[in-house]
Amino acid sequence: MLKEAILENNRRREIFIFLKANPGLHLRELQRRLKMPLTSLEYHLDYMVRKKIIYRERDGRFTRFYVMLLDEEDKKVISALRQKRLREIVLIALGKEGAKFQELQGILGLPSSTLFYYIKYLTDHDIIIRMQVGAETVYNIRNDRVAKALIVYKPSFLDNLVDKALYTFMETHFRKPKE
Amino acid sequence: MAMEIMIDMIIRAGLIVATAFLFGVVFLAYLRMKNRKMLFISLGFAAFLVNALLHIPELINENYTRMLPENVFLFIDLVGLILIVIGILKD
Numbered sequence: 001m002l003k004e005a006i007l008e009n010n011r012r013r014e015i016f017i018f019l020k021a022n023p024g025l026h027l028r029e030l031q032r033r034l035k036m037p038l039t040s041l042e043y044h045l046d047y048m049v050r051k052k053i054i055y056r057e058r059d060g061r062f063t064r065f066y067v068m069l070l071d072e073e074d075k076k077v078i079s080a081l082r083q084k085r086l087r088e089i090v091l092i093a094l095g096k097e098g099a100k101f102q103e104l105q106g107i108l109g110l111p112s113s114t115l116f117y118y119i120k121y122l123t124d125h126d127i128i129i130r131m132q133v134g135a136e137t138v139y140n141i142r143n144d145r146v147a148k149a150l151i152v153y154k155p156s157f158l159d160n161l162v163d164k165a166l167y168t169f170m171e172t173h174f175r176k177p178k179e
Numbered sequence: 180m181a182m183e184i185m186i187d188m189i190i191r192a193g194l195i196v197a198t199a200f201l202f203g204v205v206f207l208a209y210l211r212m213k214n215r216k217m218l219f220i221s222l223g224f225a226a227f228l229v230n231a232l233l234h235i236p237e238l239i240n241e242n243y244t245r246m247l248p249e250n251v252f253l254f255i256d257l258v259g260l261i262l263i264v265i266g267i268l269k270d
Binding site for chain 1 (some may be wrong): 204205207208211212213214216217262266267270
């Protein structure tokens with residue numbers, strides 16, 4: 001599930017980067033240049049238009065696509081999502097439209113205390129919200145900026161180093177977790 | 180003699196660069212996550228960095244070694260290690 005979400009996100013990023021470099025291309029031209037199946041490309045473009053990552057404009061018989069510029073709020077969200085694990089949590093919550101703690105733990109294979117830290121960070125930064133559905137707590141994405149941040153974000157060398165440090169110290173547990 | 184000092188300087192400079200780099204990465208991880216676990220670990224690495232920095236004046240001033248005995252350096256290392264262990268074991 002996570003792999004699929006990452007793959008889809010990578011395809012969207014590919015389209016986004018291409019559109020940023022070549023603004024105003026229409027669907028067929030995009031398909032030709034990206035060598036992507038038309039239905040798949042349409043699906044990703046629709047998704048990005050819905051999430052306000054790109055916008056379309058009618059020009060005669062063509063529909064042209066352009067990328068939206070980043071504002072200050074977008075930059076804040078991107079900066080909060082610099083760590084890989086945080087992006088993975090968000091990707092799962094985005095795909096499922098509400099993920100439970102146990103589900104996240106099962107997919108990511110993280111110790112509960114570490115996952116708790118990550119979720120607390122995301123809720124503190126207004127990326128995800130905690131919702132009570134019956135007796136269960138689910139985590140949902142707060143706004144569309146998150147989807148945009150996931151597509152626009154490009155990891156730097158420093159981000160990778162910090163990811164490795166966090167992986168080493170946050171995800172290695174020498175004690176048995178409390179039941 | 181000059182060669183020995185040169186090697187000494189290179190080793191000490193390498194030690195500072197390596198510990199500063201490690202401390203920088205761990206401290207950045209703390210700044211991004213802001214939790215106690217990473218705080219303890221980054222304080223531990225900060226102790227190692229202080230230890231490495233304290234070795235620098237020895238090259239310039241010989242009296243310095245008399246002012247700061249070897250035990251002080253060992254103590255700083257011990258404090259650093261204890262902080263890292265606390266951080267690692269903290270849930």
